Amino acid sequence: MADYARVDLDAENQVTFELNGRQVSAPAGTMLVDACYAHGVEVPIFCYEPRIGPPVGACRMCLVEVEGMRGLQTACSTPVRPDMVVRTDSPAAKDGQEGVLEILLMNHPLDCPVCDKGGECPLQDRSFKFGGGKSRFFEGKRHFPKPLELSSRIALDQERCISCFRCVRFSQEVAQDGQLTMQERGVQSQITTFSGDAYEDRFTGNIIDVCPVGALTSIPYRFVARPWDITNTPSVCGLCPVGCNTELTLRDGDVKRVTGRPDPNYEVEEGWLCDVGRWGFDGDGGITRLTRAIVRDANGERHTDLTDAVAAATVALRGASKPVGVLLGATATVEEAAIALELAGGALAGARVARLGIPAAPLAALRATPRAQLDEIERADLVAVVGGDPGLAQPITELRMRKAVLRNGARLVTIGSRPGTLADVATHVHAAPGALTAAVAELAAQIGATGRPVVLWDEAELAAEPAAAEALAEAVSANGATRQIELGADVNGAGLRALGIPATGLLEALEAGELGALLTVRADPRSAPGRVAWEAALEGDVPVVALATHADRTTDAATVVIPVQSLLEQEGTLVSMTGRAQRVRRGAEGPAGAAPGWEVLIALGHHLGAPPAYRTASAALAAAGGRYAGIEGLTYDAMGVGGVELPRPAADHLAADAGPARAAGSDGLALVATRDVYGGREASRAPALAAFHAPAAATVSPATAAALDVTDADTVTLTSPYGAASLPVRIVDGLSDDAVFVTLGTADAAAEALMPPDRGPVRVGVSVEARR
């Protein structure tokens, strides 16, 4: 349970004490509540939440008797001491616990029958288990309007609040957004923000998970289900490469809610989720969802069923006189990629398989250096972020870095073209796009002088500056204590690389006329970086078979479109940016007209006359685990619920996976293609995330705006050697001058139009298109 801290009963310096008449032990410094829990004794708590911070003793629920100490003690803030004699179930302790519950319930409305928390409520459970079942309070209870809207996503029922301060502490000390507070005092106490402004921020949903009562509830989940209507399935978020472990709440074949795991994965998300991971599921079934297969031929376009579509796909792929190309998108699972590789070796012999992503070669040396999981950030004395803006692109990493600074006093340095979301706690070292190498050299000196450094590096930005990547690889391996964490760009990029799939080669072959057909798996090359080149290469009569969840530019033009289930609906394995293989599980049933991607690929193998030897996702993975060194021995059993860390790739892994050498040139402004899951395609589909929806923009610094003579009322046309895009101007302080920042993954795919497929350094010309 996340409520209690993990206790290592095998650690050194155990302290022995007496608990309810038994001799037990726990490491020195362990809080009594945690020690008791580790020995099977539940001491009730409300305010204690070790993930949020040190105990505050706000609720008094955890009273226990400690011999020799006057009065009852709060077990959440009393560390174990040698030979102490503790009683959690003596008459005095029970009297204390019953008394506290009676006080907490004094003003509580007890409206459990209409409360969303009812049935999964710590207050309810602990009242039954530890309460006296009576109240001596006959005065009127306090009243507040019900519910209050704390934000567009969170409802507050102030009457139910027991003033445990968990939500306030999350906001102030974990997210550090400085927004939530308790105002007034006594019975008037109220959770609110400054002047009652909406609590809009990026990690707000976690306060729903930590609230031990029904005071904070999710607006999209309000009155949607009762705990006995639902089943919960552990899964993994597929919206960014962090791979937070999640729990899906299912009812009537649908995902109704996503929450943090009650049993957190401390090496990944520590039980927290960003608001996109929590509410992004909401857009999964929106209007662009593909629910029926489409076949386009000489007779026009028809909707059809899966069997017919697979047959049509077989014709399209088999009819090709030249080899077939197979393109895997960033969310293609390990199973799907492995089956695609098997098809390429058999049914589609000679096929060229590639992924939509960043070429691996420039980063191979860096990836081979000692790697860490996210929990290592907490143990570091120096945390350095090289490139990117992880708070927006790999959100949960931000909370770990804030924890390292606030709780552990680590030094945080961010290096790159923008200060980003960590600006308030980090020292920002400015490095213009293209100038990371010099900054890395400076960092190397600091790393050398530090005991336990952790370096987080941005995949996209370091791939664009191979010299900086090389230098960083050297700096990391020079000091035996340094660990690195990749801030990945693609959800399952690491999984696809582990199977040896390159990011290059396919488009080039297509352009050279060497391929006869294209099979895409969760890939939309027409919206990806280099999309202008992809569109040109697909101009001809190359048939495209697209396996996709949502309609996109590729499915709009494909010969055969086969709807596949989303990562909320099917089994699969994703490998996170830190190399953890983790299981995505079937939650929702998905549209009747869609099938799991792996199943469609197996069916294609059957139709093409070379059936794979397995029929399930788990057997497909086990087969792949026996074939590819990168995932050797990987099975569903081996992953369990928390996943396993795969071996680091060797320094020569995918050494040939490189785009053409590109000189950045010096004309125009540097293009920085930024990644922002809050502004991405998935988030924009989700109605619950409407507060984040913002139009794409060409963002520049004030000085650059002045040099270009534009204001944020203007629209500009950006032109690169690879394409062009028109965007409204936005001006933001602190950014590199002489650079334009454009977000990737927005609906209009503007940044992608300006980039080459390998994403290399790009400079753009800017012309003012319209003045408003």
Place this chain on the structure above:
Amino acid sequence: MTADQIREYLEPRRHEFADPRSLVLPALKFAQTGRGYLTREDMEAVAEATGYSASYVESVATFYDRVYTEPVGTRVVSVCVSMSCQLRGADQVWEALCDKEGVDHHHGGTSADGRITVQEAQCLGYCDRAACIQVDAEETQGPHTPDSARALVDELRAAPDPDEYWR
């Protein structure tokens, strides 16, 4: 009140407070001397001057009875309703003032002309002069009767407005 004015006020007093968080309260009391209560902008200025978030500043402001986040009267009359004063007729003094100013007996409040706010106070440490009253942050006075209390607010109403609203 601007953040600079607040900083200037705090500077010579900083050393009196071991924990910098303690500066928030004097800053708030000073910030409200301009209007007699705090606006959103005043609290933002305190936040800027002390380095704490605006929401934290507001939580401190709403915790204390003598820091106001809504407009109150030109003069604030606090009637002690604790034990000693009650034994010496505080209830009658309280009700007399509420009736005179036309505000409700349960919560007190501000008169329609905006001149007087009547509010309850807990023991003011003047039990020996119960029933007692404090006007703004002035020295507590007593013993009061309903008549003397009514006379007191008549006087306050006639008096010129204070230059600074210390409460």
